[in-house]
Structures are given as C-alpha cells and as structure tokens.
Amino acid sequence: MWTLKEIKLAKLVLLSYSEKEKVKERSLYARLLDELAKYEIFEAKRYYEEISDLFFNRIQWLLMINDIDEAKDCLQLYERVITKADNLYFSLQLRFMTYIVNLYFDFPIYSQKINALLDQLSSMPTSETHFYKIISQLHMEKAKNYYQRYQE
Known part of the structure; x- marks a missing residue:
C-alpha cells in the first residue's frame, strides 16, 4: 500500500x-x-x-x-x-470540469455556461477561483479551435 x-x-x-x-x-x-x-x-x-x-x-x-x-x-x-x-466543493469542481470538457463538444453553449459560473465565483475571490479562471482561459481558446475544426 x-x-x-x-x-x-x-x-x-x-x-x-x-x-x-x-x-x-x-x-x-x-x-x-x-x-x-x-x-x-x-x-x-x-x-x-x-x-x-x-x-x-x-x-x-x-x-x-x-x-x-x-x-x-x-x-x-x-x-x-x-x-x-456529497460535498459542495467537489460538486463545484465537477461542474467546472464538466463545462471545460464540454467546451470541446459544444463550444457556443458551454463557453456561456463557464463564463456564468466564473462570474458567480468572482464574488468569492480565492486562490482556487483565480486558478479556475486561468484554466478556463487556457481551454477556451483550445476548445474553440478544436470545436471549429472538428465539430462544426
């Protein structure tokens, strides 16, 4: 072990x-x-x-x-x-990751969803919310390119 x-x-x-x-x-x-x-x-x-x-x-x-x-x-x-x-933090993280992954499959819908989630989280400035913003920025561009190339 x-x-x-x-x-x-x-x-x-x-x-x-x-x-x-x-x-x-x-x-x-x-x-x-x-x-x-x-x-x-x-x-x-x-x-x-x-x-x-x-x-x-x-x-x-x-x-x-x-x-x-x-x-x-x-x-x-x-x-x-x-x-x-049954944990709020894990549920939030799961939702965030669900939106990140789904950006690659349906960018127009999930880019709005992730932005709305980040807007809600911005009222709670923590290192974790800042980290989520960085991750989402990274994937927004990558997912947009992927979606335009393979999904449209």
Whole structure:
C-alpha cells in the first residue's frame, strides 16, 4: 500500500508524461486508482480529496494532448465516484470540469455556461477561483479551435 505522500508524488509524475507515454500514464493512473481505493474505507474524506485531484489533473492532461474522448470518459468516471462524496466543493469542481470538457463538444453553449459560473465565483475571490479562471482561459481558446475544426 502506498502512503499518501507517495500517491501525491505519483499524481505529479502523471502530469509529466508526454503524449507518447500514454501506456505508462495509463498504467500509473490505474495503479493510483487502486491505491486510493484502499483509503476509501477508513479515510473517506482524504480519499475524496485525493481522487478528485487525480481526476482533475488527468482530465487536464488528456485535454492538453487532445485525447478529448478519453477526457470525456474520465469525466464520467469522475462524476460516478465524486457524487458519492456529497460535498459542495467537489460538486463545484465537477461542474467546472464538466463545462471545460464540454467546451470541446459544444463550444457556443458551454463557453456561456463557464463564463456564468466564473462570474458567480468572482464574488468569492480565492486562490482556487483565480486558478479556475486561468484554466478556463487556457481551454477556451483550445476548445474553440478544436470545436471549429472538428465539430462544426
């Protein structure tokens, strides 16, 4: 069983893989899911924090390497897992990531939705809301180009 410190380190390693290292990435991702599952029973709060972070980072990585369909699949698993947490923060993060992924499939609709969400969050200036703005800016341009190229 990995320690939480080892899990956190492995999540960072996961982000460092290139597109050519998808097999390695998938293997480490599967191992992380297995290791985190061991924490669910006796430390549920920590489990949901770590698994949420894992999904958040993996979806970002998949979008950056243009594996949009896999990002959508990962999002669906993320939703199934994190809904059980019954936690406002995780629900908000899930909604944000849902909008980010769906930007690539329906840019006109989801660009409005994400902007509305960010407008609501702007009244709560935290480092996390600033982080969400940066992530959304990055994906807005990328998703717009992807949508125009492949979806229209």
